[in-house]
Amino acid sequence: WPGRLTGTRLDRPIVLTAHYDSARDKAAVDDNGSGLAALVEVVRLITSQPCMQEYTVVFAALDLQINESRGIDQAACYAGLCGSRDFVNQYMLRYLGGLGIELGNINGVIILDSILNYNNTEGSQTVPQPGIYKETPGLKEGYESIEQDGFRGNFIMAVGRQEYDYPLYSAFYDRWDAAEQVKYKRQSVLIPLKDVVSTVEATSDPHWQVYQLFISDDLMSFWNASTDIKAMFLTDTMSLRGREKPNLGIDDKMPLTDDRLGFLKKITDVVTRTIMDLAEFKDDCKDPMTEAPDAFRAGLKMTGTIAMPDGQQQNISVTIDDFTPSGRVEATVTSGWTLKLRGRFNPDDFHLALRVKDPNWDNFNCVASGHLHEVDSRVLFIGEVNGKCSDNWPHQILTMIVMDQPGFTGLYPSTTPEKLRTLLTDHFGDNRHHVTNPTGKTAAAEFIYSTLKSYGLQVYNDNFKTDNENYQGRNIVAIWPGPQAFTARDRLVILGAHYDTCRNNPGVDDNGSGLAALMEAARIISSQPCIQEYSVGFVAFDLNCGESSEVDGSACFDGMCGSKHVVEDLVAPLDPTIIQGVIIMDSILNYNNTPGSQTFPDHLQDTPGVQLTYEETKEDGFRGNFLGILARQEYDLPLYSVFYNRWDEAEDPQYKRRDMMVPYKHIADVIEATTDPYWRVYNLFFNEDIKSFWGSNSDIKGMVLSDTIFLRHREIESPGRYDKMPLTNDRLGFLKKITNVVTRTTMDLAGAKDLAICKAELPTKHTQGIQFEGKVTLSDGQKDYRLSVKPFIPNGRVEASLSNGTWSIDIAGHYDPDALLLVLRIPEPDDRSLHCVMYGHLVPSGSSVRYSGVIDGSCSPGWPAGKAGFSLDSSKGVQGGGSGSYVVVGLVVGVALTLLVAAAVVFIRKRRAQTVVTRNSPIFRPLQEET
Numbered sequence: 001w002p003g004r005l006t007g008t009r010l011d012r013p014i015v016l017t018a019h020y021d022s023a024r025d026k027a028a029v030d031d032n033g034s035g036l037a038a039l040v041e042v043v044r045l046i047t048s049q050p051c052m053q054e055y056t057v058v059f060a061a062l063d064l065q066i067n068e069s070r071g072i073d074q075a076a077c078y079a080g081l082c083g084s085r086d087f088v089n090q091y092m093l094r095y096l097g098g099l100g101i102e103l104g105n106i107n108g109v110i111i112l113d114s115i116l117n118y119n120n121t122e123g124s125q126t127v128p129q130p131g132i133y134k135e136t137p138g139l140k141e142g143y144e145s146i147e148q149d150g151f152r153g154n155f156i157m158a159v160g161r162q163e164y165d166y167p168l169y170s171a172f173y174d175r176w177d178a179a180e181q182v183k184y185k186r187q188s189v190l191i192p193l194k195d196v197v198s199t200v201e202a203t204s205d206p207h208w209q210v211y212q213l214f215i216s217d218d219l220m221s222f223w224n225a226s227t228d229i230k231a232m233f234l235t236d237t238m239s240l241r242g243r244e245k246p247n248l249g250i251d252d253k254m255p256l257t258d259d260r261l262g263f264l265k266k267i268t269d270v271v272t273r274t275i276m277d278l279a280e281f282k283d284d285c286k287d288p289m290t291e292a293p294d295a296f297r298a299g300l301k302m303t304g305t306i307a308m309p310d311g312q313q314q315n316i317s318v319t320i321d322d323f324t325p326s327g328r329v330e331a332t333v334t335s336g337w338t339l340k341l342r343g344r345f346n347p348d349d350f351h352l353a354l355r356v357k358d359p360n361w362d363n364f365n366c367v368a369s370g371h372l373h374e375v376d377s378r379v380l381f382i383g384e385v386n387g388k389c390s391d392n393w394p395h396q397i398l399t400m401i402v403m404d405q406p407g408f409t410g411l412y413p414s415t416t417p418e419k420l421r422t423l424l425t426d427h428f429g430d431n432r433h434h435v436t437n438p439t440g441k442t443a444a445a446e447f448i449y450s451t452l453k454s455y456g457l458q459v460y461n462d463n464f465k466t467d468n469e470n471y472q473g474r475n476i477v478a479i480w481p482g483p484q485a486f487t488a489r490d491r492l493v494i495l496g497a498h499y500d501t502c503r504n505n506p507g508v509d510d511n512g513s514g515l516a517a518l519m520e521a522a523r524i525i526s527s528q529p530c531i532q533e534y535s536v537g538f539v540a541f542d543l544n545c546g547e548s549s550e551v552d553g554s555a556c557f558d559g560m561c562g563s564k565h566v567v568e569d570l571v572a573p574l575d576p577t578i579i580q581g582v583i584i585m586d587s588i589l590n591y592n593n594t595p596g597s598q599t600f601p602d603h604l605q606d607t608p609g610v611q612l613t614y615e616e617t618k619e620d621g622f623r624g625n626f627l628g629i630l631a632r633q634e635y636d637l638p639l640y641s642v643f644y645n646r647w648d649e650a651e652d653p654q655y656k657r658r659d660m661m662v663p664y665k666h667i668a669d670v671i672e673a674t675t676d677p678y679w680r681v682y683n684l685f686f687n688e689d690i691k692s693f694w695g696s697n698s699d700i701k702g703m704v705l706s707d708t709i710f711l712r713h714r715e716i717e718s719p720g721r722y723d724k725m726p727l728t729n730d731r732l733g734f735l736k737k738i739t740n741v742v743t744r745t746t747m748d749l750a751g752a753k754d755l756a757i758c759k760a761e762l763p764t765k766h767t768q769g770i771q772f773e774g775k776v777t778l779s780d781g782q783k784d785y786r787l788s789v790k791p792f793i794p795n796g797r798v799e800a801s802l803s804n805g806t807w808s809i810d811i812a813g814h815y816d817p818d819a820l821l822l823v824l825r826i827p828e829p830d831d832r833s834l835h836c837v838m839y840g841h842l843v844p845s846g847s848s849v850r851y852s853g854v855i856d857g858s859c860s861p862g863w864p865a866g867k868a869g870f871s872l873d874s875s876k877g878v879q880g881g882g883s884g885s886y887v888v889v890g891l892v893v894g895v896a897l898t899l900l901v902a903a904a905v906v907f908i909r910k911r912r913a914q915t916v917v918t919r920n921s922p923i924f925r926p927l928q929e930e931t
Contacts, residue, residue, distance in 0.1 A: 001047055001057040002344055002353055003279060007367050007386070009100040010641050013056040014107040014278045015092070016042060016271070017218060019065035019083065027253045031238055034116035036061065038268040041931040045272045050326050051285035052346040055107060057275055060087055065113075065218055084221035093225060098365065100612065105634075107278040108168040108230035110271060111218050116254060117236040117243055118184065118263035119153035124242040126151070128213050136207040138162060138191045145187060153241040155185040156267055159214045159233040162190040168232045171277050175270045184266050189214050195227045234267065268931045282348075288327035291347035293374035295404060298322050304402030306335060306385055307653055309394050318368075318381065318402050329354065333368060337390035341368060349748055351645065352381065356389075363389055368400060370649040379404050383649040399651045413528070415520040415739045417732035423519055424589075428512030429724055432501045433545070434471055435553040444499055444515075445474055448540045451519060452478040455526040456797040456812060457538065458827055460834075464565040466543060468555035475562045476540040477570070480526050481825070482750065483816070485535045488575070493749045494537040494582045495521055495742065496689055498544030498562065505545075508725045510709055513589035515540065517739040524743050525752075526797075531816050533751025534580065539566060541689055544586075563689035567696045580749050581639035582702040583742060584690045589725060590707040590714055591655065591734035592624035597713040607678040609633060609662040610685075616658060624712040626656040627738055630685050631703035633661040639701045642748050646741045655737045660685055668695040705738060772851050772872035779864050787851065787872050800824060802838070802859075809860055811838060822851060832858050840870070848874045 005011045018035030022028030043059050067080025076082070096103060119125070125146055127133045134143040146155075156176075160169045169188070176186050191211055197220055199205045200212045215223070219233045243254060254260070300320040305313040316335035323329050327345045331354055332338065343354035353369035370383015380403045432441040453459045462475035476499075484490040497514030501507040522538045546559025555561070571579070592598070598617055605614040617623070627647075631640045640659075647657055662682060664670050668691050671683045690702045714725055725731070772787040789800040799812045802824075813824035824838040840853015852871040858864070 001043075001053075001059070002355060003053045003055045003057070004346060004349075004351065004353075005054055005641060006056045006353065007099065007355075007365065007369070008641075008644065010637060010644075011056050011099065011101060012054075012105055012107045012278075013058055013096075013101075014275050015058040015060065015109040016112070016275060017060040017062055017084065017087075017109065018112040019062045019218060021063050021066055021083075023066050024068075029254045029256075030116040030236070030243075031114040032065075032112070034114060034236075034264055035112035038112050038115060038264065038271060038931075041268050042272045042275065045931060046275065046281075047328070048326055049276070049281060050288060050347075051282040052327060052344050052348070052351075053276065053282075054280035055278070057279050058092075062087060062218060080216075081218055081221050084218035085224075088221050088225045095364075102228070103226045104228035104230075106229065108165065108232065109222050110168070110172075110275070111231065111233045112267075112271070113217055113233065113235050114238045115156060115234055115236055115267050116256075116260050116264050117153065117238075117241050118257075118260045119242055120183070120259070121242065122150040122152055124151070125153040125155075125237070126240050126242070128210060128240065132207060133210055136210045139189055139210065142187045142189060149185075153236070154183065155187045156263075157187050157189060157235050157237050159189045159219065159235070160191070160231065161194055161196060162192045164194045164227070165230045165232055168230045168278075172232065172234075172270065172274045175273045175277070176266075179266055179270055179273075181262060181266050184263050191215075195223075197223045197227075234271070265931055272931075286347035287325075288345050288347045289323075289325055291350070292323070292345055293372055293379045295374075295377065295379050296320065296323065296345075296372060300379060300404060302379060302381055302402035302404045304381075304400065307399040307651060309398070309653075316385075316400060316402060330357065337393075339363070339366070339389060343369075345372070349642075352383070363387070369645075370400065371645075375403075386648075397648055397653060399649065399653050401651070413524045413743070415524065415736055415743070417729070417736050419520060420516050420732055420735050420739065421727055423516040424508055424512050424727060428499075428515050429506070429508055431503075431505060432499060432507050433503050433505075434500070434555060436503045441500065445476060445540070445542075448476050448499060448515070448519070452476070452522055452538060453827065455522055456480075456799075456814075456827075457522060457526060458812075458825055458829065460829060462566060462570065464562070464569070466555040466561060467549065467557050468553065471553070471555045473542045473555070473562055473565065475542050475566055477566070478522065478538040480522070480532075480536045480538070481814075481823075482532050482534045482536075483821075483823075484533065488578065490578050491534040491580045491749075491751075492537055492578055493534065493580050493746050494539060495585070495746060496539040496541060496563065496582060497585045498541040498689060500542050500545055500562075502545040503547075506724045508727075509589040509707070509714075510587040511544070511585075513587060513707075513735055514585035514705075517585050517588060517735065517742055520739050521743040521746060525747060525750075528747070528752060530753035531814055532747065532753070534749070536746055536750050539563075541566065544689060559687070560689055560692050563692035567692045571693065571700075572696050576697050576699040579700055581636070582690060582693050582700060583639070583643075583746070584688055584702065584704045585738075585742065586688055586704065586706050587709045588627065588705055588707055588738050589731050589735050590624065590709075590712050591728075591731050592712055592714065593654070593730070594713070595621035595623055598622045598624040598626075598708070599711050599713070601681055601684055601711070603678065604681055607681045610660045610681070613658040613660050620656075624707070625654065626658045627734075628658055628660055628685075628706045628708050629703060630660045630688075630690075630706065631662075632665055632667060633663050635665045635698075636701045636703055639749070640703050643703070643741060643745045646744045646748070647737075650737055650741055652733055652737050655734050662686075666694075666698045668698065705742070770849075770874055772849075772874050774870065774872035776855065776868055776870045778868050779866070785870070785872070798822060798824065799827075807860070811836075813838075815842070826859065833860065836860075836863075838870075850874075 016039060018039040019032050020036050022031065039059060039061060046057060062083035064077040064082035065080060065084065067077055068075035070078050127143060133139055158169050158172060193199050196211055196215060200208050200215065217233055219231055222229045222231045298320055301317060303317045306316050308314050314335055319332045321330040321332055327347065329343050329345050329352060331341045333341055340357040341354035342357040343352065345352045350372045352372055353367060355367050356363050365387035366389035367387055368383060368385050370381055373380040382401050385398045385400050427444060427447050430440045431437040432444050434441055449459055457478040457480050460477045462477050464473045466473045482490065495518055497518045498511050499515055501510065518538055525536060541562035543556040543561040544559060546556055547554035549557050600614060605611055629640060667682060667686060670676050671679050671686065688704045690704050693700045693702050769791055770789045775782040776785045783804060785802060785804050787800055787802050789798060798815050801808055801810050810827060811824040812827040815822050820842045822840060822842055826833045826836050835857030836859035837857055838855045840851055843850050850873050855868045855870055
């Protein structure tokens with residue numbers, strides 16, 4: 001049952017198995033009809049969930065678990081466990097190895113074998129060799145518990161290894177203990193040996209025979225393959241538990257009493273919930289049928305092209321055969337071959353992944369995945385085809401674009417090479433150092449500030465002291481606020497790029513390219529007609545370049561001074577949970593497909609986390625044709641997995657990516673300590689502004705995007721101040737792809753709405769502006785105020801001024817047509833006015849419009865702190881609009897003022913820690929449907 005990360009090395013599969021064969025003379029109700037019944041029900045329950053999980057869930061019904069002697073007629077499995085051995089070695093290991101998934105990283109394997117026999121009769125439970133059993137490490141505590149309960153067979157036994165299988169059995173225990181029906185108990189056999197199979201085979205441990213009894217099941221096949229595989233065996237202990245009569249023939253079936261079925265029900269539900277926890281199912285998600293484009297239904301046919309490795313476009317068609325309420329999709333894909341595919345649509349991120357419906361081993365890894373968009377009532381699917389989908393099919397990632405009306409290519413929305421060229425040529429093409437070119441640096445800073453302001457972002461100069469008392473640093477911080485801005489519910493995304501250069505650098509690649517991407521991302525995101533759910537921060541850092549204190553005019557001795565100040569002054573006071581992630585862009589222009597153009601530092605091929613990058617680049621002839629993605633394995637997964645999805649579905653596959661995933665969460669501390677044998681390699685790659693964030697709090701998720709800077713050759717190897725990197729079409733195309741993917745990734749993380757979901761409607765009859773007049777309730781009484789609103793801009797941005805007879809301030813913000821909500825803030829706040837916000841609803845009132853709500857914060861030196869209510873009406877005059885009336889499209893019934901926005905800038909000057917609600921033991925929530 002595929003998850004969002006299925007088919008990638010980020011996947012963490014969870015496997016559920018039960019054998020379906022039986023001994024030739026057994027009835028097989030308990031052994032193992034019960035395990036099969038649970039397996040089939042778990043499949044039904046999990047596949048009926050509308051929410052797509054993160055990781056793959058694998059269900060395996062295994063043959064030939066039972067062993068039979070060679071002398072028995074037609075015996076087929078002499079040693080037993082034949083089916084599970086083949087499953088592990090021929091399927092599981094090959095699949096995981098092909099994706100580069102470490103065996104220790106999978107969520108684990110749960111084995112169900114005989115889980116029906118509940119017998120609460122005293123003395124019904126026996127244990128093997130009691131004298132040895134009760135002294136066996138890992139079993140003693142369980143023996144004492146069984147003994148104290150009168151040796152009743154009223155429990156499920158969980159078999160695993162202490163510590164090694166803890167993530168698996170602890171998740172099961174949590175769910176079991178939270179479930180109902182406490183009369184059904186649990187016991188444990190937790191073996192203290194990781195390689196218990198070798199111990200049993202050696203027969204040297206005094207307790208080996210007891211251990212053998214509990215692992216002589218399919219469990220042994222997994223641990224034989226690798227002791228790194230986490231596994232757990234659930235059983236009622238089979239022949240060790242008494243029943244009404246011995247199981248001596250196929251007609252001696254175990255009676256299905258209510259107690260036994262209740263026992264099996266609890267096991268089934270708890271296993272289901274445990275798998276959902278490990279696979280990271282969501283408790284709540286959006287409805288696939290309502291979130292998908294309206295036209296995405298059975299019968300829809302889309303046509304388009306696949307970009308082949310030789311640069312040619314191959315036609316492809318996708319026909320939707322079925323689309324169910326759980327998000328399951330069946331489709332027929334034709335491109336010189338025809339395949340029936342089946343998969344899932346994820347309504348939370350509009351991702352659709354389709355795989356071969358009835359695969360063989362050759363096409364098992366064939367997948368078509370990407371995102372659905374609705375453009376002008378048409379369905380657009382942008383994604384990739386990966387894997388061997390037919391004979392002679394290239395085993396590469398190939399971009400696919402299909403639509404039910406052809407004529408659209410690329411990620412949407414998109415920048416252009418021309419816009420990037422203009423930014424690099426006109427604004428970021430010169431040296432930007434405070435000593436060698438102070439005028440150029442100031443001009444660049446002013447351009448960044450004024451341009452971000454013109455996009456409607458709130459812009460703030462974050463000035464700071466430097467190591468040079470004669471030079472003041474200047475970071476430029478801009479915020480595109482979401483409705484949750486400055487609340488504990490916000491999930492801020494930060495894009496950052498430094499705008500200074502070292503003394504002799506021309507500043508085109510390092511880091512004019514990062515700035516160009518930052519500015520274009522801000523332009524595109526702020527131009528969307530839909531208000532995203534969470535806030536986005538754009539930061540241009542000063543003084544990234546470090547210089548020795550002995551150099552004349554140096555202002556930052558250790559480097560990263562600007563980002564350190566942003567973190568210390570603005571980010572550190574925040575709870576890191578409100579920051580979804582930080583993306584740093586530094587030198588992302590240099591695409592060089594020449595063999596040998598990419599170099600690496602010594603020992604890179606041996607450095608944990610980056611060996612694969614070295615091997616892939618070596619196989620490709622050491623070409624500098626990739627973007628380096630630097631992050632921390634697993635810790636930054638929520639960030640880089642979204643980026644990967646968008647990168648792989650974007651066009652221009654000649655621009656590749658290489659992943660440099662270090663295995664340390666506290667990588668900043670590892671570099672600082674200088675004790676790790678590879679710290680110099682790590683420092684070379686992570687000597688970036690992200691180190692300021694991780695040095696402050698390693699819980700902050702982040703990643704760096706880079707072309708590897710000086711490790712990649714260019715036309716001019718020893719650039720002087722004016723030796724600018726030529727802006728070739730290949731380089732601009734490379735930068736365009738990076739910019740588009742960063743933009744789309746940020747929009748995904750920030751909860752940007754699809755164009756079809758939000759209303760793009762604006763108040764009508766509003767050509768020149770509108771005047772509101774009314775009362776603001778201050779601490780000393782009600783005062784008359786006027787709000788003059790300029791014409792609404794198509795993306796919903798609003799500019800206005802609030803005034804009385806002697807006082808006026810400019811404010812700006814957003815109009816949300818879905819809620820008829822207008823939120824206004826100071827566009828260029830200082831320290832005092834950062835917390836000023838005016839928010840309320842626009843509600844039709846006869847022929848006029850009423851704007852009522854709350855003003856919060858100190859909006860000017862004379863403005864009182866605290867909340868002030870206001871009620872303003874347009875009935876006293878409208879500028880423009882023909883008849884003078886003002887009409888808002890739609891009505892709001894019973895809309896409460898629940899948006900408690902506390903400040904203009906999401907993360908500026910916040911000094912008090914947020915209260916965070918944490919989840920301790922899980923709450924057992926019944927499934928929408930149980931067995």
